Amino acid sequence: MKTTVKTICNFILIAVISCSNSERQGGITGSSANRDNQETEITYVPGMSLCKAASYPVGVAVSAEKLGDSRYAGVVRREFNSVTAENQMKMAYISVAPGKYDWERADAIVAYAEKNNTRVHGHALLWHESLPPWVENFEGTDEEFEAEIKTYIQAVVEHFKGKVASWDVVNEAIEEDGSWRNTVFLQHMGEDYVARCFRWAREADPGVLLFYNDFNLSSNPVKAQAAADMLKGFLPVDGVGMQMHIQVETPAISKIADAVNIFTEMGLIVHFSEIDTRLNADDKLTELTYEAALAQENRLGEIVDMYNTIPESQQYGITFWGLRDNESWLLSRYGTDWPLLFTETYEYKIAHRGVIRAFE
Ligand code: XIL
Numbered sequence: 001m002k003t004t005v006k007t008i009c010n011f012i013l014i015a016v017i018s019c020s021n022s023e024r025q026g027g028i029t030g031s032s033a034n035r036d037n038q039e040t041e042i043t044y045v046p047g048m049s050l051c052k053a054a055s056y057p058v059g060v061a062v063s064a065e066k067l068g069d070s071r072y073a074g075v076v077r078r079e080f081n082s083v084t085a086e087n088q089m090k091m092a093y094i095s096v097a098p099g100k101y102d103w104e105r106a107d108a109i110v111a112y113a114e115k116n117n118t119r120v121h122g123h124a125l126l127w128h129e130s131l132p133p134w135v136e137n138f139e140g141t142d143e144e145f146e147a148e149i150k151t152y153i154q155a156v157v158e159h160f161k162g163k164v165a166s167w168d169v170v171n172e173a174i175e176e177d178g179s180w181r182n183t184v185f186l187q188h189m190g191e192d193y194v195a196r197c198f199r200w201a202r203e204a205d206p207g208v209l210l211f212y213n214d215f216n217l218s219s220n221p222v223k224a225q226a227a228a229d230m231l232k233g234f235l236p237v238d239g240v241g242m243q244m245h246i247q248v249e250t251p252a253i254s255k256i257a258d259a260v261n262i263f264t265e266m267g268l269i270v271h272f273s274e275i276d277t278r279l280n281a282d283d284k285l286t287e288l289t290y291e292a293a294l295a296q297e298n299r300l301g302e303i304v305d306m307y308n309t310i311p312e313s314q315q316y317g318i319t320f321w322g323l324r325d326n327e328s329w330l331l332s333r334y335g336t337d338w339p340l341l342f343t344e345t346y347e348y349k350i351a352h353r354g355v356i357r358a359f360e
Contacts, residue, residue, distance in 0.1 A: 040290045041290070041350070042288055042289075042290055042293035042349060042350060043343060043347040043348055043349055043350065044348055044349075044350050044352070044353055045348070046348050046352060046353065046356065047356075048356050048360075049078050049079045050079045050080065050352070050355060050356065050359070051079060051080055051081040053356050053359035053360060054317075054318075054359045055312070055315075055359070056312075056315040056316070056317045056318070057081050057082040057119055057316070057317030057318075058079070058080055058081060058082060058317060058318055058319075058320075058355075059080055059081075059082030059083055059084055059119070059121060059317055059318070059319035059320070060076060060079070060080045060082075060083060060084070060319065060320050060322065060323055061083075061084045061085070061086035061274070061319065061320070061321045061322050062076060062083045062084070062085065062086060062109060062112075062323075063085070063086055063087065063088055063105070063109075064088060064104075064105040064106075064108035064109050064112075065105075066323075066327075067108065067109065067112045068108070071346065072323065072346075073112065075323060075342065075346055076323065077116050077118075080118070081117070081118055081119060082118060082119040082120070082121060082317055082319060083109060083112070083113055083118055083119070083120055083121070084120075084121045084122075084123045084273070084274075084319050085105075085106060085109050085120075085122075085123060086321070086322065086329075087130070088105040088106050088109060089106045089109075089122050089123055089124070089156075089160075089164075090123070090124060090127055090130035091125070091126065091127065091130050091131060091132055091135065091152065092130040092131055092132050093105065093106070093130070094106060094156060095132045095134070095135070095152055096132070097132075097134055098134060098148050098151070098152075099151065099155075101155060101156075101159070103159060106160075110160065110163045110164070113163075114163070119165050119317075120160075120163060120164045120165060121164070121165060121166050121167075121168075121271070121273070121319065122156075122160060122164040122165075122166060122167040122168065122208075123167075123168045123171070123213070123273075124167070124168035124169075124170070124171035124213060125152075125153050125156060125157070125167055125168065125169050125170065125197065125201065126149070126153070126169065126170045126171065126185055126197060127170075127171035127172060128172065128181065128183035128184065128185065129172075131184065135148075135149075135184060136184065138184070138188065142188045142189065145188040145189065146188065146189050146193075146196075149185070149188075149189070149197070150196075150200050153169075153197055153200045153201055153204065154200055154201075154203065154204040157200075157201050157204035157205045157208065158204050158205065161204070161205045161207075161208070162207075164208065165208065165209060166208060166209035166210070166211055166238070166239070166271075166316070167201060167208060167209070167210055167211065168211050168212070168213035168241055168273070169194075169197050169198050169201050169210050169211065169212065170185075170194045170197055170198075170212060170213075171213045171214070172213070172214050172215065173185075173186075173194050173212075173214070173230075174214055174223055174226050174227055174230065175223075176216065176220055176222070176223055177222060177223075178222045178223055178225065178226030179226075192233075194212070194230060194234075195233060195234040198210055198234055198236045198237055199234070199236055201236070202236035209238040209239060209269065209316075210236055210237055210238050210239075211237075211238065211239045211240060211241045211269075211271060211273075211316075212227060212230070212231055212237060212239075212240050212241065213240070213241030213243065213271075213273055213274075214227055214240075214241070214242075214243065215243040215245055215274075216243075217240070217242045217243070217259050218242055218244065218246070218251050218255060218256040218259045218260070219246075219250065219251035219255060221255070221258065221259065224258075224259040224262050224263075225262065227240065228262045228263065228266060231263075231266065231268065232266065237268065238268070238269055239263075239268050239269030239270060239271055239314075239316055240263045240268050240269075240270055240271070241271045241272075241273035241274075242256075242259065242260070242263075242270060242271070242272055242273065243273055243274040243321075244272045244273070244274060244275040244276075244303070244318075245274060245275075245276055245278075245321070245330070246275070246276075246277055246278070246299075246303070247277065247278045247279075247281050248277060248278075248279055248292075248295045248296060248299050253302050253303075253306050256303070256306055257306055257309070260306070260307075260310060264310055264311065264314050267314075268314065269313075269314050269315070269316045270307075270310055270314055270315065270316060271316035271317060271318075271319065272303070272307055272317075272318040272319065273319050274319060274321040275300075275303070275318060275319065275320050275321060276320065276321045276322065276328055276330060276339035276340060277296050277299055277300065277339050277351070278330060278334065278337050278339055279292045279293075279295065279296055279337055279338050279339070280292070280335070280336055280337045280338070281334070281337075283335060283336070285336065286336065288325075288338045292338070293338070293349060293350050293351065294350065296338070296349070296350075296351045296354070297349075297350045297351050297353055297354035298354060299354070300351050300354040300355050300358070301354035301355070301357055301358045302358075303358075304318065304354075304355050304358035304359065305358050308358065308359075320340060320341060321339075321340075322339075322340050323340060323341070323342050324340055324342040324343060324344050324346065325337070325338045325339060325340050325342070325343060325344060325349075326343075326344040327340075328340055341355070
């Protein structure tokens, strides 16, 4: 009886504390499975939503289709006040042909955000892993290639002007050894292509925040320094997105802090832009154990504690790379894992508690 009352109270509390200013959704979907709330449970009943507890935006990677599901959208609305398109603002999705654009899915994400008073982070104008066929197989001259890329960047930035708060202008341009990644962009446009892309984006929208986004910046000091050196070279950069695809043990917090300091000392805003935590890198688990869930809770707590030390004016926020474990991109890449904050049935993992506690 006692626990039932507690559950109902939490239910009401969550309904009231939604970050969204508009339509409120019902209670905690799926949380009733965890009524006992014992200390060995991998899920729990939250007392607070992420975006209410945080002093900076908390985001999640989404798709238009998922946001079309009312249950999914209800959890996103309650927990997050920033969204990133997991894929649908990438070039392969938007650019049908030179000068021809498909805005539909990206616009649907923006429409969700407008309705729910949610920030949109644009991801990503250029990424070598999301190329439409016409870019991959370009047959014109380098000058023509560059002109098309400029047109594309400016068309996208203009289309979302006033709707998207920020853009990852170039994603993953640097190799692990600090050299330029040998992409189709480098091949056609030369080494200062990143700087030119930032300038074109800035021309198209003087008000939007421009980020460089990459992975392993927190685990690889050589790469972080190479990114910093690159960014020192040009003015229109506002921030850096550190993707934060991390594991439970690595990288060490001190390493993450060192990388963050490189960027904050340059005056850049820092976005932990794609957080997920692999619990099963050695492939020993076939189900999520309490120990692994607890390790994830503690790990996310220390990650957020670290993020909290960044000066407020340089905190862009933190974004989780998906909502539920079953939808994480890591599963198809590495196999069984539980990298996110929610179960497939929308139960709150104790990882969520780790994040909330660090916000408080
Ligand atoms: C991933 C998406 O999550 C997948 O759905 C897609 O198949 C490939 O891209 N770094 C990034 C993200 O910057 O855009 C990637 O997202 C994950 C790695």
